[in-house]
Structure formats: C-alpha cells, structure tokens
Amino acid sequence: MNNNKTNVRPTSSGIPSIWSRRCGFSALGVLCINGLPLVTANSVAQTIQQPTSTLQVEQAASNRRGARVEMSTLAWHAQPPLTTLANAEGRAASASALPLRAPVNITPPYTLWRLCTELTQHQPFDRYQLLVAIEARNPRAFVQHNVHKILPAQQLVLPSAQQVLMVDAQLAKQRVEADEALHRQRGDAATWLGIQLQSRQQVLLAWQTLTRAETAQTSPEGQDISAQINSNAAPLVVPSMEKTMATASAEVSEPDIASSAVTTNATASREDSTRSAGNDGEDKISEVEISEVGSVHVESGEVGSVHVESGEATGVTETLSKAVASPSTATTTGHAAPDSAASALEASSLASSVIEDAQSLDVSSHRFEQQLGAVWRQYSQPGRVGQAQQQPRLTWQAELSWQSADDAQQLVIVPYLRWDGLDSAQHLADLRQAYWSWAGAGIELKAGVDKVFWGVTESQHLVDIINQTDMVARPDGEEKLGQPLLQMNYSGRLGTLQAYLLPYFRPREFAAAVGRIRAPLPISETPRYPDPQQNRFVRDYALRYYQQFDSLDIAISWFDGTAREPLLRPDAHNSRQLEAFYPQLQQLGLELQWLQGSWLWKLEAVERRQLASPYQAWVGGVEYSHVDAFSTGYDLGWLLEYQYDSRQLAATTPASRDLFAGLRLAFNDTEGSELLVGLLQDVEFSQEQSLYLEGSTRLNDNMRLRVEAWLWRSHDMQQPLWWVAQDDYLQLGLDWYF
C-alpha cells in the first residue's frame, strides 16, 4: 500500500493526479455495456491491481463544492466517459432488480439524486434509502463516502432491491442530510468535520451491519438482539439470506477499512509533505488533505476488496460469540482486583494504626483517611449488543497527607481502586494524587500527580483540560484520572499565573464489549496519535492567568498538547472495533464569572485547533440561589445554561446546541440531604435530551447514601447521544468513610 505513496502529488487544482488511477480502474475494471451484469467483488479485487492509465482530470474540484450530486466535465482523449449507473442484477428483470433497463448516464443537470427520485417512484423504499445503498454498493465512487460527492467517470452498480430494503429509511434520510450538511461546510473546518462525521457514519454503518446481520440470521423481522446473544446455540443461517448479508456486510464494512487506511496513509503522506515543505507545512495540510484522502482511497480499496473474499458473515458470528464468551472471562478476571483491594485495605489499616491523627498545629501533621464505596447500577434494558442490566461496583480511595510544621510543604498521596462486576476493562488502579508541594510568598510549586480543575459552569466543563476524564466512573465526566505534572503558581497584585508542564499523557479508559455506556463497537486499548512515533511521554504544557476584580472573575488559559478527548474511528487493523485517535490540540480558553446578588453569571469559551481545523465552543448561563425558598427552609439553586459547539453534528460531545436547566435543592437538614436534577435539551433536534438526577443523604457520621439516575433520549444515529440511548440507569451507592 505504501509503495503508491509517491503517486500522491497535489496538482494546481488541489486534486492529485492519482485520481487518474481511479478513472483508469473504472475504465478497465467495470465493463458495463448495455446493462450486462457487471462487477463481482472478486473481479474488482483483480482489476484494481491493473496498471494505471494516464487519465487526466480536468475539472474535478467542483466535486467538493456545489449542491447535491454534480458531475464534472472531463476530457478523456476525445470522448468523455460519463458516470454511468447500471443494474447489478442484469438484463433479466427479476423481482429483486430495480427497473433500470439500460445504463444511465448521469451528467449535469441530471443528477444521481434525480435518478434516485425517479427510480423509487413505485418502490417499497425511498430515494434516501436508494442513494445510501448506491453509496454502500459503490464506496469507491464517492469522495469520503459522501453521497453528495460522486466522482466523475464512474461506473456505478445499482444495488438489488433487497439491499436497498436493508437500509433503514430514517437513518438513510439522516445520513443524506448529514452528508449534505457536511458538503456545504467550507474551508478548513471541512477536513476535521469530514473526518469526524465520516468516521461516525462508518462506525454506524459497521454497527448497523453487525446488528442487521444478526437480525437476518435469527429472525428477519426480529429485534431481540439480546436473545440472540444469550442463546449459545450457533446461529442458524438461511443460505439465501446469508448470501445477501455477506454481500451487504462486505459492501458496508469495506469503507471502514478503507477510510482508516486513508487516515493513516494521509498522515504518512502528510508527514512527507511536511518534511519537504518545512516547518510550516503542518498548518497547510487542510487543502492538501482533502485531496489526499480522496486519492489514497484507491489504494485502500485494495484492502477492502481483498477483504471481501474472506467472507464477512462468519466474522460477524465470531464477534457475537466473542461477546457471549466475554462475560465469563470478565467474571474470572474480576476476582483479581478485589484481592488487591483487600490487600491494600490491610496495608492501609496497618498504616492507620501507625499514624496518629495529629491535630496539633505546631508540628508537622499527618492525616490518613479512607473511603469505601459500593454501587449497584441497574439499567432499564439490555444494552445495544445485549449487555447485562446489572453493574455492581466497588471503589476504594485513601488519602495520606503530610504537612510540614510551617505549612509550607505538603505531601499528598491518594490511591484509588475500582472493581467492576460487569466489565473487567473497567477495573482501575490509579493514583489520583501523589505530589509534593511547596508554597512560599506568592509562589507555589508542585511536582507529582494531581487533579486540576478549571472552569465555572455546571453543565459542561469546556476549559478544563489538564486531566483525562474518567468516563467509566461517571458518564458526566466529573471524575478525573491523576495527571503527572510540574506546576508553578505565581500570585501577585496583577493576578495569578499558573504554568503546567505535563510530561505524560494518559489515554481515556473505555468500557469493553460487555461493558455499558460505550460506543457501538468496542474501542481498541492501543491509543493512536498523529505521529506514529509518539508514546505517552510528551511535552504538553498549559498556562492560565486568573484575576478577580471585585465581583468579576476572569481567567484566560492556553493548552498545547495531546487532546484529552479522542476521536473515535474505525480501527485500521480490526474493522470490528474502533480506535481512539488523539490529535494534537491547541486550546485557548476563557472563563468569566460575574456575581450580582443572588445571580451568578458564567461563561466558558474555547477556541480549539486540532488537525489544522479550528472550532469554537462555549457554554454560558446563570445560577440563581434562592435561600429558604417558599419558606420551606430549603435552599433552591436554579441553573440555566446554553451549550454551543461550532462543529454541530460533528461535535464529539452531545453539547452542540443544547439548553441545560437544572435545579439544586439543599434540604438544610442534619443529614445534609441534597438533590440535583438536570435536563439537557437539544435545541435543534427536539428528540435529543438527557435527564440527570443525583441525590444523597447521610445515614450516620460515617456513611452516605447516594442515588443517581440518567435518562437519555435520542432517535438519531448521527447524534453522539444515540450511542447511550439504551443505557438509562438508576444507581444506588453507599459510601463509607473511615
């Protein structure tokens, strides 16, 4: 695959000449004459390796712009070959064939969209389904798998009616609209947006394929996936269905491999161009990258089509049987963690017997405190791939601290252990904190592992970037992994300046296949970086300036390093899992807080730049405190915040254009009972919403009972929220402090 890299060279139009290879491939490989049956997957695999021709694309740039499907005019010797659509099922009009008797040339103003509209007039499916099916059947004929970006001089193969019917109508419509939205995006942002949206679509397609395959195998109209997984019997396969499915999955999962190969390749070639272009090459990739993605695509097509031969149907069953097998492995490996937790507990009780609580303030003081948590999480229904509904969990955390006699020096160690009864991948042994700090006149130094919080808002923490989020612990991202750092604070009259060196990167923890609240496909444990040489030892840094003016707080921050939030995309080496890709990120952050009586106005805004694409996000709102509300003795806090993300659909969080309304209730009782309810409503998509509830009360001096519930609503596969829409849960927890 790599030997073709040299073919990638940008032309003046930004389209590399390697596109000629694609045209050559279609001219040589897809022989479509008078509607004869055409290409099988195998023949594509062979023809694709044919030597390339020297076709020149004259005006292909228009493909990237313009509305809907627009064909470019081409010059190929004298006779321009046009994009042609033909019926895969051949001349014999069988029941499954579409009414296309002869190949149709699609030249402007005639478009693929119009063709789809015409073809679907008397069909049990609509034009969206057909368009998506065409793209799935001819992945190499479209740029970045966008149905609106058809390549010129292509011979398209029409899918069978069965294949079209397998495309979900609602999803197809969303997909076409999303592609159009993407198509309309301009400039640099398109790169990032494209990659984001694209990988999400591929993830969804792969997921759809898996589940559809499953459904097809057991009961064609059945939806009970969990039943399928729980039954250990080998799935019965109806031969004819298997055949259809194998083709379908081959067609659909092919883009996964293709695109991930594209990204890696594009990165590699980008590296080359960077090297040749000098230092500022990295900033210029935006234009080039689009074309590179398009071009490298052909090579990756080889992988895709070769892959077809292995047969996807068995692969699907394999994954499923794996999913069945893994709960048992989870339980066997699960025992290791409690043992270690128990030994840690023993060690800590020993320690506490040695160390006495020194309250005296003259001498240096120690403290040793522990916290044991037991949690039972009950999901409302089985997961998308039939994961269990119960998730017990145990956590242990200790805090050992030492303070010098003059209070200047501190040593803090906070180990944390987590055992999860559902998913062994969620076991965790972490050092939440382990640092030494020294504070002098206006200066504070810190070295070690610590947790740093930036920000003012409640519904989302945008500027907070130092620590990796422990998403497994809490879906709202309030828990953090410890971050190795070197920190210096300088406080003066002009404010506080904080400088952080972050020498080690911590990738995010993810749930495994059996775990819950996760992406539709499991995520590889190996994190990926733009630079293949990169490891976890990095030179990330951050700065923050903070000042208080009376009732106004301002903070400006800067971060340059590895993004904490990964981009999930299909794994290049395993199409049945995703990989977490951590691009480099530069983030400029702003925090504003203004106190006005009982009103607390808040704003967090970031300008982020990753993969050469800038985007903005902000969250702002108000918190109102109502003491002794309605003479009940309770304190009420009202929260109203708006979340914005300029990436819109491509945003990696559900917070693209969302309104958050929250209510915090403090009962002011001896038990310190509290209740927090939050509703997050997507402003654009009324069916996207999440409801959050958290309550706690003290049982006695050492115990606290906690209740937590999450409800997610999403009817749109394009939304990040959709992935967790089946993971509504209620959680009961007991924390024991000693």
Added chain:
Amino acid sequence: MKHRSFVRLRRPAVLLWLLLITVSFGRSVQADPVRGQAIAAERIARDTGWGDSEATTKMVLRNSQGKESIRLLRTLALEVPNGGDKGLTIFDEPKDVRGTAFLNHTHIGKPDDQWLYLPAVKRVKRIASANKSGPFMASEFAYEDLTSFELDKFQFSFVREERIEGQNCAVVEQIPTDKASGYSKMLVWVDLTHYRVLKTEYFDKKQSLLKTLLLKDYQLYQGKFWRSRHMVMQNHQTGKSTTLLTSDIRFAVGKTAADFDSNALQRVR
C-alpha cells in the same frame, strides 16, 4: 384614579400600624441611637489588634427530640484593619464532607465574597453571599451569625440596662442594614465592664423572637481579647439548638492574607 387615591389613603394607616407594633414590641422607654453606636464602637475598639487566630470547634446539633449530631471544624480568622475580616472554616466531620472549606471575606457596604472548596473535584466554587440568612451546616447558626462584627452592618440604639449573669449589661438593639439579612432586628446584651456579648436575641422578619444565643465560658487571650468557648443557640420556633464548643484558640499564628486567598483553598488540609 380611584385606585390611586385608595393607595394614598392606605399609606398613613400602614405607618400608624407599624408604629403601634414597634412601640408595643420594643417596650423601650427611650431608644438612644447615640449611646447604642458608642457601645458598638467600644466593642470593636476592645477587640482590635488580634491579628490572626485559629481554633478548633465542636458543633453539637440537637433536634427537638434531643437527638444529637456532631460536627468538627477548624476555623482560621484574619483581622483586616479598616476593612472586613476574613474567615476560613475547614470541615473535618462528618467525614463525607471532610476537607470541604468555606472562605469568607467580609465587606463593609457591599456583599461579602464567599467561596466553597469541594475536595472531591478539587474545585473552588464561588457562591452567592446573598445566602447569608441560610443555615450554616444545618445548624441553628446562619452564615451571617458567624461573620465578623462591623459597625456598618447595623443601626444601633441603646434600649436599657439590665443585669444578667451577675453582670451589668447594656441592651442594644441592632437593625441589619442589609436587606438580605434574615432578621428584622437583634437585641444584644453587652456587659459594661469588658464589652463582651453575653446574649443575643434574634427576631425574624415578622418581628417575632426566632433564636436566642447565650455566650458562656469567656476566657481572656493575650491579656486583651475575650473569647467565649461555649455558645448555645436556641431556636424557639423549631425547638432545635446548636452548641459551639471552641478549644485550642490561638492567636498570632502567623497567618497572612495569602492564606485567605481563594487560591489557597486548594492547599487546605
């Protein structure tokens, strides 16, 4: 037009009623604002120059059935000459809130600045100080009962002299100037020897007696500063009470403004 004249007619009537209520409740023969102000000024003068202090406090909450629950806290205070004092409270028990810290910068003529440090998320959260009338840790003490005593916070008037606990006291009426206060007025018993507060009665917004604070076990520190080590706040409307037992009171421990900065909350142990 008719409506407006109705309002105009009502106003004197309301004023009259208010006057009647004040007279009947106050039972004061002659309220003396000048003397009240002078006593308050003397209180402050006698408690000036302590610099900084720290103490350990045990808080006993008792509900109307007599059931007790205990809170342990440490308090640090910094005197700010010609300005509001600063206070830092660190919670040790109950254990689920240990490490939580509350920082208060008292201001004269404007709302206090308050921050809460939440150790679990290492977050310093600014809080709206308008909650001054809210209960402090579910006790019978409100936030405003625990912030520093400043002249500008009240309108004073001397009511009468009265002997309690064997000491001659001046009873001073204090009306909060801040509308966010939970009280309509307070009656404060100040002993005329050392100008220490021995008792305070708090009246709610409806002018009825809400709470009584008794301050006992006064001890002299640094030869100059009196501190009560046993305070009992009794709520007459709910039957609940809170006792504050203070020990380990120490002065001049070397705390500076930097220790009361919101940045320093992160270092609190």
